[in-house]
Amino acid sequence: MARILVVDDEIGIRELLSEILYDEGHTIELAENAAQAREARLRGRPDLVLLDIWMPDTDGVSLLREWASQGLLDMPVIMMSGHATVDTAVEATRIGAIDFLEKPITLQKLLKTVAAGLARPVAPGARAPQAPRVPEYRAEDAPVARSIEAPGEPVSLAPAVAADPSRLGSISLNQPLREARDEFERIYFEYHLVQENHSMTRVSERTGLERTHLYRKLKQLGIDTSRKKSSS
Incomplete structure (x- = not known):
């Protein structure tokens, strides 16, 4: 299970991605603009970010560049857009995005790209997701109803x-x-x-x-x- 931040100004896109990823077992946080995305990032580093390029206040590439300049780009970021040019996608990759999803996003492509992003090594200095500790089972530790x-x-x-x-x-x-x-x-x-x-x-x-x-x-x-x- 991972904590995924979805940043998109279209409510339909946010809800669709949220439902799909939630059903896959992930914890989802939503932001409809760069301001909300900044607040979410400052509250805690997500395991992965899905970031729309075209947004009304600050575009996704500018936000990506901002995070990179502040040392906050220590998590995988996947850019999304239905109108981006090849140059824009290349620029985002140069700054630090790991992949690009073209809208409309298919279910198979979304899940495959997110899985690949989460499988990437955590950037230096970033916290690694902690696996839940599984207690060792002992015969004397019979389950007790609670x-x-x-x-x-x-x-x-x-x-x-x-x-x-x-x-x-x-x-x-x-x-x-x-x-x-x-x-x-x-x-x-x-x-x-x-x-x-x-x-x-x-x-x-x-x-x-x-x-x-x-x-x-x-x-x-x-x-x-x-x-x-x-x-x-």
């Missing part, structure tokens, strides 16, 4: 027990990955909705999803986003 208590509505996140290794709590592992993931995401988002009292702003901040994408994800999972009225 639950996260939500106000008036506990949500079980119990791991699989030895008696039934085909289940992870209420989730059956004998089903397609997408269906199992949907079940987990439904539990995950319902938990955060309860914890944040159905405030979409706070849920968006907590889960790291842009509000537009969050609403779409909740609708896709069939989750009711309305606040539950408490009984008097």
